[in-house]
Amino acid sequence: MNLVAANPLERLSVAIADDLAAVNRLIRDRMASENAPRIPEVTAHLIEAGGKRIRPMLTLAVARLCGYEGDAHIKLAATVEFIHTATLLHDDVVDESAQRRGRPTANLLWDNKSSVLVGDYLFARAFQLMVEPGNTRALTILSNAAAVIAEGEVLQLTAAQNLATTEETYFKVVRGKTAALFSAATQVGPVLAGSPEDQVQALFDYGDALGVCFQVVDDFLDFGGAGDGIGKRLGDDFRERKLTLPVIRAIAQANGEELAFWDRTIARGDQLDGDLERAMALMARHGTMESTRQTALAWADHAKRSLSPLPPHPLRDMLSDIADFVVQRVN
């Protein structure tokens, strides 16, 4: 690997290679089930589909950055990935998705029933794993995150297709469905290390801001990117009638005719050829893609500034670079 040219996630994966290999072994081990053969079938599909492992990498990195020398962070990193994977299985059922990371989803390959129940199994395995290190505060952080994630998902469900959805609701959903797991992933590291409270808070803030940034970028790219080459198509959120930030901001500035357009396409779901292009033109007219881009940049900046209470360290620099890397896609 060309370490100079590599992106910050690749550089981080090299810096924590041994820990990451241990997490991957643990994930493979705990995803199995002797009693129900369907479980390893579905989970093997998920493992093979890959995924960047960004959340467990954050847990590993912050633990080492905080001087943690034990091995409980391996289990908590695997916990975080299991919660994430369980959430993806259930999300694909809820969104009726057919593709994830360029491959058919489990709900399509097997059925919704398998996705619901194997997701439950992974949640339970996550809780088994997080119990093992016996760190009560880490347990509290991770179980709270699981509840906040579910709340965010339910809120998103009820906000979907509702033109009255505000930015406040949008950010509440994002905090839940995305940022809660990032901030838990980055907060358990200093907790394990017994770091001072200002560092625990700093790493919570970093994860929270990075998670919000991550989601805002995702929502931006749905209208602004060239597809990510891994199965997501331009306009998927529009077709699924999701109220994402650029749409919410365009609706807030819409005139009567534009409101009728959003009502037809999003609230009533009556979409015609050319509607995606018209939606993008309306967002361009009101500058909401540009303002969404600015919002993403501001959150990346907030993530980087959050790291200031931490001592100088190559891993700290990589965390900072990761914030730039996440937001780089909108520039």
Place this chain on the structure above:
Amino acid sequence: MNLVAANPLERLSVAIADDLAAVNRLIRDRMASENAPRIPEVTAHLIEAGGKRIRPMLTLAVARLCGYEGDAHIKLAATVEFIHTATLLHDDVVDESAQRRGRPTANLLWDNKSSVLVGDYLFARAFQLMVEPGNTRALTILSNAAAVIAEGEVLQLTAAQNLATTEETYFKVVRGKTAALFSAATQVGPVLAGSPEDQVQALFDYGDALGVCFQVVDDFLDFGGAGDGIGKRLGDDFRERKLTLPVIRAIAQANGEELAFWDRTIARGDQLDGDLERAMALMARHGTMESTRQTALAWADHAKRSLSPLPPHPLRDMLSDIADFVVQRVN
């Protein structure tokens, strides 16, 4: 209430009335959500639908029977009920059920998406609750139970409609989907109380046997009862093509013509008027209803005998009576 005439569950609820009221308050409190209004709508529906609270009552009773004087058993009892309720929400999605306890199911009143995500929320709330007392062994027991439940559910899914399902697989499913939560509910009490290991084991065995008994009785009544008056109709399992104990035993003894009948009705799901009656006649011919009844009685007896290492106590007698009460419906 006429305490003499009351059934053992009612007598137990009187004996632990204060604890049970505390559990019910805690359940109401923790089922709410400030951030996602859909959550309290769905959970209020579940609470109003009632339910016997048999699992949390067992946790409360065994803790007091073992001399526990703290209040952590309240949280663990609520945990057990939350896991149970989350499982019901997901079960109704998987089984595509329309009724539960005589009321429309949440998946029918709202949608499958809400049932999946509110179920996830209740799982997460369960884990938050179980973390609070800070008892690592209780945490291990309850998180293991959650994994075994999910395994049992997945195994049931893949065994459904499969005529080759053995009694061994049936009992593995029952151990998972039903007995695991009963045995966890009865094991955490002595663990909190710091009881001797033989009592911890005894109460695990009691819960396990009671749970198996409970499920075998349920499967028997699907063909043998007069309906339970709370929304379950005779033959529901047959229509859902479930391989329950009396059916598995009838298939094991079937001749060629009978096998063709089971293949058509269960494996292929091609059911005609009169098929339920024919299935019941085949089970009668091979005596599998009677042998299933005997199996239920044997498990109730096993549950009662498991209590022998425990000291004499009115609550111990009630637990014994509950085993008789569960199996009374097949007599």
